[in-house]
Amino acid sequence: MERDLDNANPTILSVSQLPSRRRKGPAARHGPDSRCDALVYPKHHWPFASSSSPSSDDDDGDDADEPVDAQDVYDLISTISDPEHPHTLGQLSVVRLPDIHLSPSPAELPSPDSLLTVLVELTPTINHCSLATVIGLAVRCRLEQTLPPNYRVDVRMKDGSHAQDDQVNKQLGDKERVAAALENDTLQRMVDKMLETCA
């Protein structure tokens, strides 16, 4: 028998409403007259570059220094699937950009190897969500798998967002308990399933 859902009717954001790294510069035009824009308003107006070495014009800024920021962390975890809805944590607003904090900011790190803490505060869709711990575990796993070793990960429930946030926070903050939880095959499978949608 199918288990009753904790929250049968959550609010869902569409993908276009999620925070994302917007392209720099004016938006591309879409009107009927924009078809030959690429030819008459080219991105680089000098089409005759003859040597293979990239000229200064080619530098579109993508390769410049871009230290890890909250948006990067958001992109890593917002695509995790919810365990009971066919939506991502970003769409359900369980993960929110303003609730991701990096300290100290990576741009200000004294050396690349110095320690840095990522704090992610989760907001369950309802305050008695029984899956909050699993979601927290998945977020933790995802970040540990994708962030460099000098990043310390701290996943918590946002204050007041969960009836038992103290207990859940305690579980998520305890290394031993996290490791023990991942020994459990069922839990591990569930987490793997949730992480499948992460690119």
Next chain:
Amino acid sequence: MAQFKQWALEYVLSDDEPVQLDIARKAAKEIESSRASSTVVGGWAASVQQWMTPAHADDDQMDDGDEGGSGDIIARAKVLRLIGFFGSMFSYDHKAGITASAKALRQLYSMKAFKPDMGVKILDDVCKIKDDFRLQTAATRLELYELFLSLVQDPAVASELRHKYGPSCGFVLDLLQVCQSERDPRNLMVWFKILALLLTDYDPTPEVTDEVFKVFSAYFPISLRTSATPIGITAEDLKEAVRSCFSAHQRVASLAFPFLIQKLDQGDAVTVSVKVDILKSIKACIEQYDNPQASVVPYIEKIWNSLKYEVRNGEVKETIDATLEVLRAIARKLDGTKTHKLDASSLKAYVDLVSRDCQPDLSNPTYTKQAGLLYMTVVTANIRAYALYNASFIDTIRQNLRQPKSPVHTRDLILLLNSLLKTRTELFRDRKQGHADDENTLREEIRSHLDTLFHDVYLPVWTSKSKESTSDERDVLKQVMQGLALLVSQQILQSDETPALLCPASICSEICSLLTLTLTRSLTLSSNDNDADDTTLEDEAVSALRTIAMNYTDGYTEFADRATAEIKKRDWNNPSEYSLNALKELLSRFSFIGCSEIPSNIATEPPSQKQFSPLQHFITLTASLLELFPLSSQPSSTSAAALANATVISSLHASIIWFRDACETKYGKEALGSQTDGSQNWLDEFRQLPEDWLSQLCQGSGVVLPALEESDPKVYAEFLKLGLFTVRYLYRSAAAGPRATWSERALVQLSQMTALVVQSLDEKLQVACNLADQAVNLFLAPDEKAAQPEAGVDEGILTLGILQGLWPGALAGLYKPGGEAQRLMCDTSKLGPSPSRESDIRAAIGAILANKYKGGPSTSDPDSIVMKAVLDFWATYLTTSTAPSSPTDSTFPAYNTIAMNVLSAAAARQDKHLLPLIPTLHAAAASPHPAGETVASSLGLLLTPNPLLTAANHATVKRFHKQWTYAHLAKPLLPLAQPTPSGDKLLATRYRIAVLAVVGNCPLAVYQDDLPALIKLLVTALSDREGIDLDETAAGQVSAALGVLVEILAHEPEAVRGYIREIVGGATKVYRDCSPASYVSPSGAAGCRGLALQVLGAVAGRFEERHVLAYAPATQRMLAVACGDPARKVREVARRARAGWAKIG
């Protein structure tokens, strides 16, 4: 034995005497040649025996020896007897014989001696099988169905059947009884065909019709179970077959319509596909039945009452569409055919019925759209219905628009009005295809309600909504814009049969200015007042104005005047970014509106002052833009002003692209060649014309163009002529006028635009206009040219524009020994130290000239002297520059780039004169002189695709030129580049650099055969930069090696299995070495790191775990750190690689 039986059967069935004789002969021979003759004779006797009924066994009528005048009668009797024999099979329970008998009967039917009355007998006989028919196999039954079908559709048999049975059609009832429970799809297909034939050809009594109807209607709705073994028949075929029974003849109308409607009215029990099937069947009946007064009219009300809810409350698009099709079919049927119009009363009654139900719904926002759709479908089904009812329909919409319930209601009502106008356009366009009366009806149409649409409907809505900016209101405005465009394009038939615009010019002009205002607004507003994010409204206005400009041609002139006036009002000496964007938008739309289609010549009231020309919009636009240029005469002060100037040139370029596309769509690509004789020198004509010819044309004075209709393909040639005039004018202004107005960006746009115009001309025309010379003279007379100072880059850009578009044949004049081409290809006049704008331009010009060179037999240069001279020149240059004794020259890289581009263009057409040069290149690359390293690392340029050498530019790029170049240039170096402890280290290093530079620009297929030798070089390249002086060379070799490794790992991972340790180690080292502070440029370093991680990631996925396990811990640690890389793109690659390696161990 079996043979005899077969022969006997063939003998009996054969109609042909020689064939029979042949069979007899074969049998005789068989008997003669056999040893145990008695058995054989017995076998023969047995085989013949079965064909002789006891009573007639001795009858010599079977004997073919009897020949005489009674042959026909004899044959007939024979056939009759055979029919008797086989027919009798069906009376007894003779299971094994049925198939054979059915086959035999079909054979007999096709014989010459077969007579229609025999068909009647066959049917009689076969029907005796009765219920046993069901017990036969499907194949046997199919045989019988085919037999029935042949008989029933044979006109002679049919008339015999009618004669014998009369309208009671007794045989039909027998047939129905025999075949009634068929289920095999293949058989059903034939059976339905028979049933349809029975209804159409046999005139059955109502009782029989009823029986037939019962049989096929029992199958409705038919479906087909999906089967593992496809039989070549789809469910759709079966549906079609049943449908053709329903629509076979109007005599089933009284049964079919109630039956189908009753099926439809079952409500939710009916699935969408069944519903569509029913609707299609009803439509087929309506369309196929004759005498609609009797067959369709009585059921219309019933059909309407049942169908209207499918649209009114329906949600599924398929059923809605199918329903509307039915309603439209009724209206068309009631109108009559192309040759015979029916009385209007039934059509009127039908439309009245529909409008009675729909009109009240139009005031209810929930149903407006659906009710309108229903009403409109019926009203616009044909010209007569339209003429009778459009006024009242529009009136209803108008009344509802006065008291709209919501913006959505307004939008839906406007949408309906627009759809009506759109359909009117279609009816008008197709007016000649229907009955002759239709055109008269259109001519006499009452139009007062259409005339007032703008002031009564569209304008009030526009005025009330244009202030607001909610998305619903914007939707309404978009609909209004579409409606305005449709309104302007409405045409009427004048008394002399020519079309004219419905709206008077004053209204068209008012509409134009309304829409123009929407587009010029962004220029007049300040950036704070304009929310530029959503341009859909403006885009809609653009589409509307485009439609208007194509029909009401004066509208474009009005738009142009308004737009240019607005632009001129502004000061462009230091425009803001917002103003620049607004200018770009406006000019881009300006080009699109006028030039993306060829305008039509439609009369207006009062008639236009201007004589129509398909090119008039292009002329207006070009003249306006040339008048605007330059927007700022001192652009050097700020780059924004230069951008404004360049935008004008970009828009001219865009207009050429649009109009050329429009010409090619309308007249085809070949239109030009057939319209020009190639002997005209347009440039000579241009010299006679004033410089402001285009603005004179625009005002209708001076030398005018030949009068052309829009359908005349000559338009294309005339357009290119105007294009070339524009190009010439601008070239002269750029080359001889004040330099300040021309920024590099504007010049490049001009050059690209020129390339487009020139490449569109055919070779003869290019030669006739002597365009090759203009590449050097830039459309200036020799004395004007001499007065100009040399202006390197600018002039080069202009030259390049013309050269790019020329056909090789048209360039021949330049390739004289010591001529212009040779001078341009071997230009070593002063240059800066590293590749710069100057060297870029020279390289591009050199490449084009080297590629378009045509030497060899049957050309003016049979011994390819020019090309040889050019190649020799560069060979000597490279040799001298890399000679150990020569001084280090900082300008060498720039010249080297030019040389490589020239060689590369020759390599693209696989010029064999390049081959003797290759040892020189190898030697230059190997030279210990520092310039040698530059040569080695730049050899990749020989294979880099040059964006200028395209088919559109008439360049020659052979398909296998990469293979050719690789085989001659890089392959011989592979053994020499291998690192050996004893060999010359520098030599090997240089060769390795050269090989990697080449291979890095080739697809895997080119070097696939040399992988073993190549991989060693790749591995060395990752870790060893000994002997490399320049950082760029080292970075280039590393990134080339990584790129090639990525390719190999993706497609041929087995080839590198022995080198996993080296590759993992090498890639890790590259990642560490290419830190942002390393020897490589920051962007190059990030690229290298990304590639290195890509290689590592590929290694994890491509090999069995045991091969990579040893490197897992170190690599995992390294990848974990790489996830914090400063570059975002690299972090992404690192994460993917890390996920791959995480699975190992």
